[in-house]
Amino acid sequence: MRLGAIEAGGTKFICGIGDENGVVFERISIPTTTPEETIGQVVGFFRDKEISAMGIGSFGPVDLDKNSETYGYITSTPKPHWAQYDLVGEIQKHIHVPVAFDTDVNAAAFGELEWGAAKGLDSCIYMTVGTGIGVGAITESRLLHGLTHPEMGHILVRRHPEDHFEGSCPYHKDCLEGMAAGPALEKRWGQKGIELAGNEKVWEYQAHYLSQALVNYILILSPKKMVLGGGVMKQEQLFPLIRKKVLDTLNGYVQHPQLTEENIQDFIVPPGLGDNAGLCGAIALAKTLQQ
Amino acid sequence: MRLGAIEAGGTKFICGIGDENGVVFERISIPTTTPEETIGQVVGFFRDKEISAMGIGSFGPVDLDKNSETYGYITSTPKPHWAQYDLVGEIQKHIHVPVAFDTDVNAAAFGELEWGAAKGLDSCIYMTVGTGIGVGAITESRLLHGLTHPEMGHILVRRHPEDHFEGSCPYHKDCLEGMAAGPALEKRWGQKGIELAGNEKVWEYQAHYLSQALVNYILILSPKKMVLGGGVMKQEQLFPLIRKKVLDTLNGYVQHPQLTEENIQDFIVPPGLGDNAGLCGAIALAKTLQQ
Ligand SMILES: Nc1ncnc2c1ncn2[C@@H]1O[C@H](COP(=O)(O)OP(=O)(O)O)[C@@H](O)[C@H]1O
Ligand SMILES: Nc1ncnc2c1ncn2[C@@H]1O[C@H](COP(=O)(O)OP(=O)(O)O)[C@@H](O)[C@H]1O
Ligand SMILES: [Zn+2]
Ligand SMILES: [Zn+2]
Numbered sequence: 001m002r003l004g005a006i007e008a009g010g011t012k013f014i015c016g017i018g019d020e021n022g023v024v025f026e027r028i029s030i031p032t033t034t035p036e037e038t039i040g041q042v043v044g045f046f047r048d049k050e051i052s053a054m055g056i057g058s059f060g061p062v063d064l065d066k067n068s069e070t071y072g073y074i075t076s077t078p079k080p081h082w083a084q085y086d087l088v089g090e091i092q093k094h095i096h097v098p099v100a101f102d103t104d105v106n107a108a109a110f111g112e113l114e115w116g117a118a119k120g121l122d123s124c125i126y127m128t129v130g131t132g133i134g135v136g137a138i139t140e141s142r143l144l145h146g147l148t149h150p151e152m153g154h155i156l157v158r159r160h161p162e163d164h165f166e167g168s169c170p171y172h173k174d175c176l177e178g179m180a181a182g183p184a185l186e187k188r189w190g191q192k193g194i195e196l197a198g199n200e201k202v203w204e205y206q207a208h209y210l211s212q213a214l215v216n217y218i219l220i221l222s223p224k225k226m227v228l229g230g231g232v233m234k235q236e237q238l239f240p241l242i243r244k245k246v247l248d249t250l251n252g253y254v255q256h257p258q259l260t261e262e263n264i265q266d267f268i269v270p271p272g273l274g275d276n277a278g279l280c281g282a283i284a285l286a287k288t289l290q291q
Numbered sequence: 292m293r294l295g296a297i298e299a300g301g302t303k304f305i306c307g308i309g310d311e312n313g314v315v316f317e318r319i320s321i322p323t324t325t326p327e328e329t330i331g332q333v334v335g336f337f338r339d340k341e342i343s344a345m346g347i348g349s350f351g352p353v354d355l356d357k358n359s360e361t362y363g364y365i366t367s368t369p370k371p372h373w374a375q376y377d378l379v380g381e382i383q384k385h386i387h388v389p390v391a392f393d394t395d396v397n398a399a400a401f402g403e404l405e406w407g408a409a410k411g412l413d414s415c416i417y418m419t420v421g422t423g424i425g426v427g428a429i430t431e432s433r434l435l436h437g438l439t440h441p442e443m444g445h446i447l448v449r450r451h452p453e454d455h456f457e458g459s460c461p462y463h464k465d466c467l468e469g470m471a472a473g474p475a476l477e478k479r480w481g482q483k484g485i486e487l488a489g490n491e492k493v494w495e496y497q498a499h500y501l502s503q504a505l506v507n508y509i510l511i512l513s514p515k516k517m518v519l520g521g522g523v524m525k526q527e528q529l530f531p532l533i534r535k536k537v538l539d540t541l542n543g544y545v546q547h548p549q550l551t552e553e554n555i556q557d558f559i560v561p562p563g564l565g566d567n568a569g570l571c572g573a574i575a576l577a578k579t580l581q582q
Contacts, residue, residue, distance in 0.1 A: 061546070076546050123437045135511075140433040146414045146513030148547050155507045156540070158449050171544040216446045220426075220511045222437030249447070253462040255352070255367050256439050 001290060004046050004054035004097070005282035007104060008087065010079055010131065013038055015045050018283040020290070022115040027279060034081045035090070043094040055100045055285030057107025057278050058087060064102060064145055072101055078170075100285035104128075104278055105136030106143045108229070108271070111281030113138050116272030118225040125223045126277060127152075128230035129210065133177040137221055144221075153177040155216060160208045163188075180209040182232050193232050203238055210238070211245035214268065218246070218254060229271040236270075243268050292581060295337050295345035295388070296573030298395060299378065301370055301422065304329055306336050309574040311581070313406040318570060325372045326381070334385040346391045346576030348398025348569050349378060355393060355436055363392050369461075391576035395419075395569055396427030397434045399520070399562070402572030404429050407563030409516040416514045417568065418443075419521035420501065424468040428512055435512075444468040446507060451499045454479075471500040473523050484523050494529055501529070502536035505559065509537070509545065520562040527561075534559050 002025075007014040009032065016027035030041045046054070061077065063070045072088025088101050102110070109118075109126035118124035122141040128134050133153030137144040144150055154175045165188040169178030178184055185193045189202060196202045214226060228239070243264045250259060258267040271277045293316075298305040300323065307318035321332045337345070352368065354361045363379025379392050393401070400409075400417035409415035413432040419425050424444030428435040435441055445466045456479040460469030469475055476484045480493055487493045505517060519530070534555045541550060549558040562568045 139430050139435055139437060142431040142433070144430055144512070146430060147509075147515045147549060148513050148545055150511055150513050151545060152511045154544060155510050156449060156503055158447060171542045172540070212447055216507060217511065218438075219442045219446050220508065221435070222439050222441045224438050249463075251462045253445060254439055254442060258438060 001287075002049065002051045003283050003286035003290075004049065004051035004095070005279050005286060006042065006054070006056045006058075006091075007107070007278035007282055008032075008056060008058035009104065009278075010059045013042055014279050015042055016279050016283070017049055017051065018280070020287050022111070022280045022283055024276065024279065024283070035085050039087075039090050043091065046095050051095075051097055051286075053098050053100070053286040053289040054091070054095065055107065055282035055287070056088065056091070057102055057104040057282045057285065060103050060149065061151070062087075062101070062103060062149065064149055072099075098289045100289050102143055102285060103134070103136060103149050105134040106149065107136065107281030107285055108277040109136035109138050109227070109281065110143060110284045111273055111277045111279075112225075112227045112271060114284040114287075115280055116277060117227050117269045119272070121224040123221075123223045124225040124227060125217055125221065126227045126229065126271070127213075129181060129228065129232040130230035131182055133181045135217070137223065139221060139223075152213070152217065153181070155213060157209050157212045160205050163205055176209060176213050180206055180232075185232065193235065197235060203235065203241055206232070206235075207238060207241035207245050211242045211249060214242065214246050215249045218250070218259075224258075226268045227271050227277070228268065229275075229277055233270065239265070239268065239270070292578075293340065293342045294574050294577035294581075295340065295342035295386070296570050296577060297333065297345070297347045297349075297382075298398070298569035298573055299323075299347060299349035300395065300569075301350045304333055305570050306333055307570045307574070308340055308342060309571070311578050313402070313571045313574055315567065315570065315574070326376050330378075330381050334382065337386050342386075342388055342577075344389050344391070344577040344580040345382070345386065346398065346573035346578070346580075347379065347382070348393055348395040348573045348576065351394050351440065352442070353378075353392070353394060353440070355440055363390075389580045391580050393434055393576060394425070394427060394440050396425040397440065398427065398572030398576055399568040400427035400429050400518070400572065401434060401575045402564055402568045402570075403516075403518045403562060405575040405578075406571055407568060408518050408560045410563070412515040414512075414514045415516040415518060416508055416512065417518045417520065417562070418504075420472060420519065420523040421521035422473055424472045424521075426508070428514065430512060430514070443504070443508065444472070446504060448500050448503045451496050454496055467500060467504050471497055471523075476523065484526065488526060494526060494532055497523070497526075498529060498532035498536050502533045502540060505533065505537050506540045509541070509550075515549075517559045518562050518568070519559065520566075520568060524561065530556070530559065530561070
């Protein structure tokens with residue numbers, strides 16, 4: 001089986017060919033410029049690849065409602081040229097295979113559930129902490145959708161008592177993304193995340209915000225695994241800090257063996273698929289069309 | 292079809308007989324005292340009722356994992372006599388029918404989806420603001436479960452800037468339940484909720500906390516309807532206050548026709564089944580066993 005996959009991001013489109021076991025045969029990266037230019041190259045890549053289905057995980061917001069006239073569109077993005085763009089439609093004009101479409105983070109969650117850190121489970125969340133904060137979720141074996149798709153990166157968090165940074169979210173200022181995504185770090189401290197590696201206070205603040213978000217996700221979704229990826233999570237010292245604060249904040253309220261000092265390192269984890277979670281997730285989406 | 296239903300609460304057990312359309316033929320209320328006494332009366336009520344299945348929505352925490360040895364138990368409740376009590380097992384010793392078991396609020400959400408305010412949809416949440424704050428959810432047509440069942444009443448919220456009440460949750464002090472359940476109101480203001488009806492500040496604070504929680508539920512679960520019940524929500528002036536604050540806080544970030552000034556009164560609503568949401572939900576649970 002040859003399955004096509006696209007991880008459509010605001011910076012680059014990663015395209016690949018894989019099989020039903022998540023093995024990737026080939027992948028390329030195409031810069032995200034204008035839709036004409038980028039999608040032209042994407043279509044060129046897939047044209048003679050003899051794929052039988054395609055999965056797309058896309059940056060958003062996207063329209064996932066199959067009854068909607070704008071199903072398959074990237075909708076109200078602030079990204080120039082891409083608002084109200086018919087991503088699935090344009091690709092299907094040129095590549096005549098069925099397409100499964102979801103958010104980039106839902107795809108990554110699905111990839112991790114199929115072949116990664118959450119393999120064998122029926123629920124997990126995947127959180128990326130990068131240019132933005134996005135979260136995808138599987139509950140009861142299904143990708144989580146509803147009125148729209150979740151936008152968990154923007155939940156409200158309590159400030160760290162010493163933190164006076166106003167927050168960088170254009171909609172909510174000091175929501176989670178506004179306080180803890182890469183650009184918020186850079187704006188608050190005047191340096192890029194990678195340059196702040198040795199500054200303990202930076203990671204204490206960061207764990208304060210991310211652990212709060214995880215606590216709320218645990219209380220609301222009760223996932224069986226929490227997978228944390230994205231550029232900022234390359235700072236591995238964050239993991240133990242976050243795990244400790246999650247337990248401290250829950251304070252024994254939710255009783256489960258996973259939520260103990262012994263086992264939490266197996267519950268809040270880095271991606272099993274590394275930087276391939278999104279692409280593999282798109283392959284997993286494509287695979288659902290073949291069953 | 293004659294279906295048995297129990298809404299098992301910390302104050303009373305409501306037992307009823309209904310049919311596959313949610314019509315209730317008969318109901319009684321039994322005080323929650325000791326398990327022997329209460330369950331004795333419950334069993335007595337159902338004994339000659341010729342039901343073919345039973346649904347139970349229970350106060351918690353409960354064990355919903357069918358692979359667990361303590362499936363069907365009320366687990367770590369602080370309520371005297373009821374911790375580690377095998378509710379489903381004890382009932383099935385005497386009433387020999389299949390039993391569907393879930394949390395009280397999941398049952399209520401299911402009732403509202405089958406026959407109430409969320410009829411025809413595939414997702415909703417049901418929130419009760421009473422002695423505690425509990426929330427049940429249906430996502431993608433399924434009752435939401437995971438590692439455990441959700442405990443959304445305990446999410447972290449930001450304080451109202453003028454509110455110095457320390458919070459009444461024994462685990463988290465100033466979590467949502469600790470700031471906004473009935474006992475928190477009573478402790479903060481020195482009067483019962485019903486006596487505070489005319490005090491505007493009370494309901495402004497209350498809307499501050501409840502709207503924050505709803506915003507987080509919208510961002511995380513994206514439900515198609517939010518149903519708010521329980522004693523405190525009898526203060527109907529809360530609904531418009533909450534709706535307005537939800538829109539103000541989202542600030543246009545999630546674009547959907549339901550999330551507009553025009554339509555939000557159709558999105559955040561009181562229970563369509565009134566005080567029968569829990570009992571009807573238990574009937575709906577029983578019905579799933581007959582299909
Ligand atoms: N090793 C690192 N340590 C800390 N921050 C990093 C690191 N690598 C990237 N970042 C930050 O993460 C953000 C980019 O996130 P990334 O996940 O790589 O891309 P994107 O979110 O655009 O897909 C930037 O703000 C960058 O400064
Ligand atoms: N009309 C009302 N207005 C305000 N608060 C109320 C009202 N009725 C009950 N309450 C409060 O709600 C709580 C009881 O909630 P309720 O939903 O009736 O029961 P329970 O949660 O125990 O099932 C109490 O704290 C009570 O003071
Ligand atoms: Zn935001
Ligand atoms: Zn609490």
